[in-house]
Amino acid sequence: MVSVRKSFLQLLFAGSFMKRWNDKHRSMELVEVDKQAHKMMVAWMLYERNSGHLSQPEKIALGLQIVEGGLFEYLYRLVITDIKPPVFYKIKAKPDHYGQLTAWVFSQLEPRVRALGEEFWERLRTYLAVPEADTPARRILDAAHLYASGWEYSLIKRDNPWDDELLDIETSFTGGLARFADLDGVGDLASGLFAGKKTTLGHFARLLGQLRFQTRWSQTPRIPETSVLGHMFLVAAYAYFFSLAVDACPARRLNNFFAGLYHDMPELLTRDIISPVKQSVAPLGGMIKEYENAELERRVFSVLRGGGCADLADRLGYLLGMDVGSEFHESVRDGTGPVRRVTPAELQDRCNLDAFDPKDGELLKVCDNLAAFIEAYTALRNGITSDQLQQAVWRLRNKYAATVLFGRVHVGALLADFD
Structure with a gap:
């Protein structure tokens, strides 16, 4: 039995607080949930471009490996929070150290994640126990991660001309993407980002990245502020876990x-x-x-x-x-x-x-409104008093008070837990 609980939804939302590149000068805040959205959008492009030769069952299986792998990596990242990438890569290179860190991560995740069912919990443990694996899903996710992080780097590069780490950082992105040049689409993405070429995939990926510039509830002060891009990732994650709960194929x-x-x-x-x-x-x-x-x-x-x-x-x-x-x-x-x-x-x-x-459709709309509810609820809990936020919380509580998705997910009861 899969159960989606308040504590897990709040854990997923925690990426809205998690700052990125916080040791660099930034003209705007960069947060983890936005990066995860961009990463998974690029992963979708690479998935579609590199799965055309597969049978339908094989393609679906690869897609689920990519989606769950991305979610597993996000959950891991939420727990280890502010470890700088170079330090984390050194930990990954030493199996004993990585094993100790991962065991601690599991202890932090288990109270909130295990309610999603033993099968999901075991898939998460199996995936995260091995830091590197040369599988199609991992390679697509790694390439997407490098692109999304590289896109962020392109935003802060000109703001940090004195930083002696910049050359090494840029080389890590260009060299990293070069390792995945055999994947259809990676070359176009890399040349569109780092070489300034006008490629179709590069244009689309850069366009999607601009959604992080659009702030939700733009006339209502909130802590944290959320972007359209980050909101989209949260809706996607909620939709996936609700799909598990209703036994979707x-x-x-x-x-x-x-x-x-x-x-x-x-x-x-x-x-x-x-x-x-x-x-x-x-x-x-x-x-x-x-x-x-x-x-x-x-x-x-x-x-x-x-x-x-x-x-x-x-x-x-x-x-x-x-x-x-x-x-x-x-x-x-x-x-x-x-x-x-x-x-x-x-x-x-x-x-x-x-x-x-x-x-x-309806399930997706519920997740869209649930993400809005948590945005408003969290801002209120953080001391922001606003008629708009209070009305949003009240309206959504009432709208879904009696809603039960396919007899399995009682949305009203879930919202009632947010007291």
């Missing part, structure tokens, strides 16, 4: 994670328009959606297709619910057949099979 778990990861990507084009504004003017929601779709086609989908990445454009369109009207609608498709919308009950009862390529 492997393809559905995978789709729910990546749909959550990209669900706010259109805000690159419109910024974060808060729900009360969208809902207060009747035609506004439809107008925004129409504009988003047109700009997505012009600035993202057409660029990907024109640059030889039609597979990414098509898959991204499915994750964003372009064929069913919203990312928050349930959708399925049979093999290469057309995408169609289904009800939540139909998805759970009849279409919860890999062959249908199923993707949730």
Whole structure:
């Protein structure tokens, strides 16, 4: 039995507090949850580009290894917090030292993670017990990690001209990515980041990174502030663990994670328009959606297709619910057949099979609102008094007081734990 608890959701949110590059001068704060989002977006690109030759079961299995590997690494990182990368790499190089550190990490994670089930707990322990492994999933995650960290480095490079570590840091990124040059897409990402070349994947990855510049609740002071990028990762993680709790099939778990990861990507084009504004003017929601779709086609989908990445454009369109009207609608498709919308009950009862390529809508919306609830709740607990934050907490508690996802996850009871 998989149980998602308050303490685990708060642990996942803790990456919003965790500063990165905090020994360097920074023109803006860089936090762990934003980096994890960018990393997993790049991992998705590399996954799609390097799995076309696989059968459907093999591709789904690789995707789940990437998603869970990324989540395991994030959980590990949350516990070891501020160990500088060079120090951590030295620890990893000594099995005894790494084993001692990892045993302590497990002791910290177990009270909050084990409720997700013995199978998940054992997968986490098995993955983290071995610091290095030359598997396709690990190589994709390592390449994505280097790119996302390198992108952050590009933000602070000009702010630290006196820093004698910069040359070694940049060499570690360029040299590290060179080790993965055999992966389709890595060369384009690296040359787009470090050589200034205009490549299709490089353009897309840099565009996604800009979502960390967009602050959520921009007119409401909060501690911590959260970006659209970090919010997307939290929604993806919550969606994955809720998918485990409702016994979603492997393809559905995978789709729910990546749909959550990209669900706010259109805000690159419109910024974060808060729900009360969208809902207060009747035609506004439809107008925004129409504009988003047109700009997505012009600035993202057409660029990907024109640059030889039609597979990414098509898959991204499915994750964003372009064929069913919203990312928050349930959708399925049979093999290469057309995408169609289904009800939540139909998805759970009849279409919860890999062959249908199923993707949730209502579950994703719950996770989106849950992430907003935790953002508001945490700010209030940290002493920020705001009518907007209080109203958001009250509204979401009431909205989901009686909501039970597929008879397995009582959302109201979960929110009630946040007293």
